[in-house]
Amino acid sequence: MIGVIYKREILDHLKSAKFLIGFGLTLAIAVAATIINTQDYGRRLQDYRAAQRDLERNKFEVQIFRPPEVLSVLVQGKDRSLGNTASVNYLNIPDRLTGYMSEQSTPRPKSLSGFGSVDFAFLVRVIFSLLVIFLAYDTVAEEKQSGTLMLVLANALPRSSLLVGKAAAGLTVVLGSFAAAAAVAVLIMMVHPAVDLSGADAARILSLVAASALYLTVFYMLSLLVSTVVKRPAIALMVLLQLWIFLVVVYPNLGVSIAENFYKLPTNREMAEKKVAAFASYGDELKKVQAAHFGGDRSTSNGMRYLELQSLRSRLWNDVDRELSLRLSGQLERARWISILSPAALFNRVVERYARTDIEEYDRFLASVERYWKTKYMDLQVLFYKDLPAYRKAATPPFDHPAEGTSEAWAAAAPQIVVLALLALIFFAAASTAFLRKDVR
Amino acid sequence: MRTIVFREIKDHIQSLQFVVLLLFSVVLFAANGIVFARKFQAENAAYSAAAAQFAPNTQHLFLARQPNPILFLAEGGDLGRPTSYYMMAKGYFSASAPRPRDYKLPDIPKLDWSFIVKTIFSLYVVLLGYAAVCGEKEQGTLRLVLSNPVGRVRFLAAKYAAILATALIPLAVGCIISLGILGVSLPQILTWGLASRVLALLALGVAYLSFFAFLSLLVSSVLRRSSLALLCLLAAWVLFAVLIPDTSGILAEKFAKVQSDYDAAKSIGPMIEKEVWAKIGALQPRIDKGELKTEEAIKAEADKAFEEGQEKVRFFEKSYEDSLAQRAALARSLARISPVALFQYAAEDLAGSGAHREEAFREDLRAYSRQFDAYVLKKNGKLVGQSNWSFSTTVKLAGKDVEIRSPRAEPYRGDMSDFPRLVERAALLGGGLKNAFGDISGLLLWNIVMAFLAFAVFLRADVR
Numbered sequence: 054m055i056g057v058i059y060k061r062e063i064l065d066h067l068k069s070a071k072f073l074i075g076f077g078l079t080l081a082i083a084v085a086a087t088i089i090n091t092q093d094y095g096r097r098l099q100d101y102r103a104a105q106r107d108l109e110r111n112k113f114e115v116q117i118f119r120p121p122e123v124l125s126v127l128v129q130g131k132d133r134s135l136g137n138t139a140s141v142n143y144l145n146i147p148d149r150l151t152g153y154m155s156e157q158s159t160p161r162p163k164s165l166s167g168f169g170s171v172d173f174a175f176l177v178r179v180i181f182s183l184l185v186i187f188l189a190y191d192t193v194a195e196e197k198q199s200g201t202l203m204l205v206l207a208n209a210l211p212r213s214s215l216l217v218g219k220a221a222a223g224l225t226v227v228l229g230s231f232a233a234a235a236a237v238a239v240l241i242m243m244v245h246p247a248v249d250l251s252g253a254d255a256a257r258i259l260s261l262v263a264a265s266a267l268y269l270t271v272f273y274m275l276s277l278l279v280s281t282v283v284k285r286p287a288i289a290l291m292v293l294l295q296l297w298i299f300l301v302v303v304y305p306n307l308g309v310s311i312a313e314n315f316y317k318l319p320t321n322r323e324m325a326e327k328k329v330a331a332f333a334s335y336g337d338e339l340k341k342v343q344a345a346h347f348g349g350d351r352s353t354s355n356g357m358r359y360l361e362l363q364s365l366r367s368r369l370w371n372d373v374d375r376e377l378s379l380r381l382s383g384q385l386e387r388a389r390w391i392s393i394l395s396p397a398a399l400f401n402r403v404v405e406r407y408a409r410t411d412i413e414e415y416d417r418f419l420a421s422v423e424r425y426w427k428t429k430y431m432d433l434q435v436l437f438y439k440d441l442p443a444y445r446k447a448a449t450p451p452f453d454h455p456a457e458g459t460s461e462a463w464a465a466a467a468p469q470i471v472v473l474a475l476l477a478l479i480f481f482a483a484a485s486t487a488f489l490r491k492d493v494r
Numbered sequence: 495m496r497t498i499v500f501r502e503i504k505d506h507i508q509s510l511q512f513v514v515l516l517l518f519s520v521v522l523f524a525a526n527g528i529v530f531a532r533k534f535q536a537e538n539a540a541y542s543a544a545a546a547q548f549a550p551n552t553q554h555l556f557l558a559r560q561p562n563p564i565l566f567l568a569e570g571g572d573l574g575r576p577t578s579y580y581m582m583a584k585g586y587f588s589a590s591a592p593r594p595r596d597y598k599l600p601d602i603p604k605l606d607w608s609f610i611v612k613t614i615f616s617l618y619v620v621l622l623g624y625a626a627v628c629g630e631k632e633q634g635t636l637r638l639v640l641s642n643p644v645g646r647v648r649f650l651a652a653k654y655a656a657i658l659a660t661a662l663i664p665l666a667v668g669c670i671i672s673l674g675i676l677g678v679s680l681p682q683i684l685t686w687g688l689a690s691r692v693l694a695l696l697a698l699g700v701a702y703l704s705f706f707a708f709l710s711l712l713v714s715s716v717l718r719r720s721s722l723a724l725l726c727l728l729a730a731w732v733l734f735a736v737l738i739p740d741t742s743g744i745l746a747e748k749f750a751k752v753q754s755d756y757d758a759a760k761s762i763g764p765m766i767e768k769e770v771w772a773k774i775g776a777l778q779p780r781i782d783k784g785e786l787k788t789e790e791a792i793k794a795e796a797d798k799a800f801e802e803g804q805e806k807v808r809f810f811e812k813s814y815e816d817s818l819a820q821r822a823a824l825a826r827s828l829a830r831i832s833p834v835a836l837f838q839y840a841a842e843d844l845a846g847s848g849a850h851r852e853e854a855f856r857e858d859l860r861a862y863s864r865q866f867d868a869y870v871l872k873k874n875g876k877l878v879g880q881s882n883w884s885f886s887t888t889v890k891l892a893g894k895d896v897e898i899r900s901p902r903a904e905p906y907r908g909d910m911s912d913f914p915r916l917v918e919r920a921a922l923l924g925g926g927l928k929n930a931f932g933d934i935s936g937l938l939l940w941n942i943v944m945a946f947l948a949f950a951v952f953l954r955a956d957v958r
Contacts, residue, residue, distance in 0.1 A: 071725050078729050082737065089744055096747075100756035107760060135597065149597075153759035154814075171740045180732060187725050287629075288510070290721060291621070295514045298617060303518060306602045307525065313599055314529045320540070321595075381598040388599055401600070412598045 054210055058218030059225075066188060066226040075184040076230045082180060083234040086171045087241040090126045093133075095247035097121040101137065104153065112433060112444070115141040117425070117452045119150060119418055122409045123254060126242050127173040127261060130410025139422045143360065143434050146367050146426050148374035148419065173238050174404050177231070177265040178397050179301060182272045185227050186293045189276030191286040192219050193488065198285055216277075216488045220481070224273055228266050235262050256459045260407045264466070267473050268400040272297075274480035281487045301397040308392035316384040324373060331369040335362055356438035364431060371423065378416070385412065396476060399469040406466045409457065413465070421454040495648045498639075502656030506622055507663075515618040516664040522610050523668030527675025529605055530566035534680060537561035537577065544578060550913035552870045553903040554880075555581045556590060557862075559855065560918050563683045566676060567695055568608035568841035570848030583870055583903055584808070584879035585863045608841035610668065611699045612834055613735060615661055616706045620727045623657045623710030625720040627952060632720055636957045650711060650952050657707045658700065665699065690923055694844050698930075701937050702837040706731070708944035715952040738832035746825035752817045765810060770803030771885070777898070778889050789896050792889060796898040797878075804879050822849065833940045836933040843930035846921025850929045858918050865914040873906040 066072050104118045117139040125132035136150030193216075196202035205215060239258060242248045250258070276293055283289040319327070332339075339362045346359045392398035405411035429450035436444040506512050544558035558578045565572055576589030603609045627650075630636035639649065669692065677684045710727055717723040753761070777786065777796060786792045826849065829835035842848025871877045884900035927934075 070719075070722055074722070074725060074729065085741075089741060089748075092748065093744055096754060100754050103760070104756055134601065153754075153756040154762075155759075170744075171737060175736075179736070183728060183732075187721070191721075287625075287720065290724065291510050294621060294724075295510065298514075298518075298614070302613065302617075303522070305600075306605070307521075309599050309602045310525065310529060310605050313596055314532055318595065381596060384596055385598045 055214050055218040055221070058210075058215060059222045062219050062222030063226060066222065069188075071187050072226065072230075075187060076233075079176060079180050079184060079230070080234050080237065082171070082176055083173065083238045084241065086173065086176060087126060087238040090129065090172055091242055091245045091248060094121055094123065094126045095245060097133075097137075098247050100153070104138075112437075112447075112449050113142060115430060115449060115452070117141060117422055119454075122414070123248055123250065124257060124261070124408035125172075125410045126248070127238065127258070128404045128408035128410050129170045129172045129174070130405040130408060131412055131415055132408075132410040133170075135415050139419075141422065141426055141430055143363050143431070144367060146371040146374075146423055148371065148378065150415075150419070173235070174265075174401065174408075176234070177268060177404075178400055181227075181231055181234075181265075181269055182301060182397075183297065184230075185269050185272040186276050186290070186297055188227055189223050189273050190280055190290040190293050192223060192277055193280045193491075194283055194286040194289045195280075197491075212489050212491075213485065216281075216485055220273070220277055220484075223277070224270065227269055227273055231266065231269055232262070235265070253456070253459050257407045257409075257462065260459070260463065260466075261404050264400065264403045264407065264470065264473075267470065267477065268396055271396045271473055271477045271480065274477045274484060278480045278484040278487065281484045281491060300395050304395045305392045305398040305401075308395070308398065309388045311391055312384050312388035316387055318380055318384065319377060324377060327373045327376075328370045331373060332366045335365060338362060339366070353438055357435070360434055360438055364434075367426075378419075382412075382416070393472065394476075396473060399473050403466040403469045403473075406462050409462070414457065417457065418454055421452070425450075425452050495644075495652045498644070498649065498652035499656050499659070502653060503660055506656060506660035509622070511618060511621045512660060512664070515614070515661070516667065518614055519610070519664035519668035520671060522605060522614065523607075523672040524675060526566055526605050526607065526610065527672040527679075531676050531679035533573065534561055534563050534565070534683075538563075540577065548915075550910040552874055552906040552910075553582070555866070557581055557859070557916050562846055562851075562921070563680060564688060564691060564845055565604075565847055566606055566672065567691065567845035568838070568847055569604040569606045570842035570845065570851065572847045572851070573604060575852065579859070581859075581863065581866070582880045583867055583877050585860065585867075586808075586879070586881055587859060587863075606845075607669070607672070607695060607699075608838055608845075611665070611702065612837055612841075615665060615699070615703055616735065616834070617731060619657060619661050619703050619706040620710050620724070620731055622660055623653075623707050624714055624724040624727050626653045626657065626711055627714040627955070628717055628723050629714070629720045631718060631957065640957055646953050647949060650715075650949060654704075654707050654711060654948075657710065658704060661703055661707075662700070665696070669696065687923065691844055691926075694923065694927065695841055698837065698840055698844065698934065698937070701934070701941060702833065705833045705937065705940050705944055708941060708948045712944060712948040712951055715948060715955050734832045735834045739829040739835045739838070742828035742835075743825045745828055746821050750817075750821035750824050752821045753814065758814045762807060762810065765807055766803065769806045770800060773799035773803055774885060774887065774898070781889055781891055786891075789891060792891060792896055793898055797901045800885070800900055801879055804881055807881070808879075819853075830933070830936060833937055836936045836940070840930035840933035840937065843926040843933070844923070846926060850926075851921055854919060854921070858916065862914065862916045869912075869914055870903070870906070873908065873910075874904050876904075878903040 098121055101118055101120045104116075108116055108118075119137045119139075121137070122132045136152050138151050138153055138155075139147040140151075140155075141147065193202065196205065206212065243250065275296065276289075279292050279296070280286070280289045283292060339359075342355060342359045342362060345355050389398065389402065402411070406413065429452075433444065433447060433450060436447060538561050541558050541561055544556065548556070548558075556578055557580075559576070561577070562572060578590045579587050580590045581587050603613075625632075627636065630639065640646065673684075673692070709730060710723075713723050713727050713730070714720070717726065774796060777792060777799070780786050780795075781792060786795055826835070826839060830839070839848065843850055867877055878901045880900075880903055886897070886899040888895045888897050890896070
């Protein structure tokens with residue numbers, strides 16, 4: 054019996070105007086957004102490769118470039134906005150990346166205020182979740198209003214079978230249309246010459262698709278619950294749209310806004326004072342050594358001391374910068390905790406993690422820069438004072454940033470996946486209970 | 495007609511949409527008041543401290559930017575712009591601290607009035623208006639209403655007026671709450687000037703929401719089923735509020751043919767090499783040939799070579815910045831297809847923020863830079879252009895080492911009581927309205943087109 058209901062429901066959905074309009078729209082946006090973002094990725098990759106190729110190997114000031122993430126085509130996250138260049142010298146351990154022109158962010162945000170970016174994650178988070186609501190709001194309420202629910206249940210059909218059949222059919226249509234849009238987007242990516250997907254990327258894309266499916270399932274189950282509880286489909290739709298506006302537009306933004314405005318961060322002046330205080334006891338010695346160094350004292354001992362003191366200052370300043378970075382992470386964590394029950398915020402966090410376009414990836418890259426500075430780069434500088442001929446022969450050490458493994462990304466995103474799965478289960482359980490107890494007259 | 499309007503307003507007020515909109519309005523406008531009052535207090539304290547510490551200096555200056563107390567109306571990206579600049583002679587500026595500092599947070603739109611109206615209220619106007627015609631048709635009441643002596647034009651006009659009036663109630667409540675909170679925290683901003691800006695912005699908001707009201711009536715008249723009408727309206731809302739403005743930036747990058755920032759960076763390296771270091775390197779052969787015979791002549795030639803090189807690099811940087819500004823203008827022009835972008839840019843002009851304000855500030859900086867240069871020239875007798883690169887090397891003149899280095903601006907030790915100060919022109923409402931004229935006209939044009947279509951379709955609609 055479930056099979057019959059399942060088939061009939063699927064046919065009803067596929068024939069409906071709302072499905073055809075919604076699916077056509079989402080497909081069109083998926084195609085347009087992926088084409089635009091793939092071309093943009095191609096341009097950024099070209100710049101990165103040219104930067105690597107044209108790079109002058111300067112042993113004193115080493116330029117490190119961050120490649121664009123291939124999956125930023127689907128989930129832009131922070132990939133485009135936080136810079137791509139770190140300039141490493143013994144006077145400074147970079148705490149932020151800059152653009153190629155040394156500006157603190159790429160020029161694009163200057164052009165448009167108050168607007169964001171359109172990518173596949175946006176399509177799922179905003180448009181598909183709306184489509185799900187439109188496909189599911191009348192699942193039970195419509196049958197109840199038209200009186201067919203009573204007639205259907207007058208047959209030898211358990212209520213649970215009816216609900217499961219309807220839910221399975223609705224989910225098949227929703228997830229099927231989503232899978233079709235996702236497949237088209239990935240195909241567009243794959244045919245672009247700039248995009249080269251590895252096995253790990255494929256695993257991440259599949260994870261992205263699975264997380265998106267789970268997110269849409271949460272909205273489907275929520276819609277099913279409201280459709281079961283509310284008597285009239287028009288009211289069910291209104292309730293769901295209010296919930297959607299709250300969960301997708303208002304709640305996640307309020308969380309960030311609260312964290313932004315009610316989380317104390319040290320001021321620029323306090324940071325500067327801390328840096329001065331951290332190195333204050335070595336200041337006089339550095340002046341003395343520096344004066345001797347530039348005054349012609351080329352002895353190894355003075356040179357080494359000069360380098361040690363400069364290096365120490367860089368490390369101490371870096372400690373202050375790291376403290377701010379940790380505070381900023383704490384601020385972000387607070388925003389995330391406030392928005393813990395927003396499926397949209399959870400979804401965003403998961404897909405950005407899978408796509409390696411989240412702030413954690415940015416921090417990992419900066420940690421690699423710091424590691425490079427403390428090991429390979431400083432070893433080379435020491436050689437300058439200890440063994441100049443060897444320094445001249447030595448090549449600039451290559452920078453290495455190990456990619457995060459897919460399993461690590463899965464582990465990191467597991468809590469959010471669990472919360473999303475729990476939300477879906479709770480909504481389905483509540484819908485089932487409400488339907489079993491429902492007065493179908 | 496009045497009867498229909500009042501009945502419609504009563505129906506709307508009893509609806510779930512209205513209650514939730516009122517709730518959102520209260521919460522969001524209260525948050526707006528609290529957030530922007532705190533931000534302005536913090537920025538103003540930092541500005542006052544910087545202004546108090548301002549010390550006249552002919553070598554370089556730190557210039558703090560005056561915070562705008564009415565950003566709560568439309569932030570316009572101003573909170574992401576630098577608050578202070580480091581300035582040297584010949585128009586050298588660099589932002590002294592990167593912003594935003596809290597870069598780890600997700601990028602979200604600021605909770606200003608323009609965001610609340612642009613996003614939340616427009617969505618609710620759609621939710622209030624989608625069933626205006628087709629809902630009555632579905633219930634069969636449309637035929638009954640029109641069987642009375644009520645003209646179709648009057649009927650639709652009443653529906654339109656009721657939708658707008660209903661949306662304006664929570665908007666007015668929200669605005670009063672926001673202004674109340676701001677007035678308590680920052681009483682100095684409650685002026686007649688602010689009142690006129692608030693009224694202008696509200697009028698703009700009405701024009702903007704009116705577009706969505708007409709759009710809702712149009713779609714509701716065309717389609718028979720209200721759920722389908724709502725789906726189509728939400729699709730249109732996504733198109734206008736999200737897709738067009740959000741893709742215009744990236745499209746402008748494609749069409750504007752501006753060098754990528756990597757290509758620009760790549761051009762500057764060889765330019766410095768060719769224009770500056772090559773000229774400095776050419777000094778020794780000229781000394782050997784006997785063209786430069788004295789230490790003073792060598793140093794003067796080094797200064798000249800360095801300055802000429804810098805001039806070319808400065809010109810390149812200025813051209814690059816101009817082309818970026820043109821690209822940003824193209825992005826804004828592309829986005830203007832959408833009434834949402836028209837509203838956003840007009841709101842920024844009325845609030846004295848956004849692109850026009852930024853350009854005005856840059857003009858102020860350039861004007862101040864010219865005043866500063868003239869002052870330094872008067873006091874020191876010469877003007878030395880500096881940048882963030884410098885050189886120091888030695889050349890040989892008759893077997894003797896002569897040290898040459900990049901010229902440095904000199905400090906003036908005398909009386910500097912007449913030192914010029916940066917004066918930022920106030921963003922006047924008249925100027926804002928002038929800048930916003932095109933956007934407001936566009937918004938009104940959209941209204942006229944939508945109103946015409948809505949009435950034309952409804953007058954010909956089959957009401958059975």
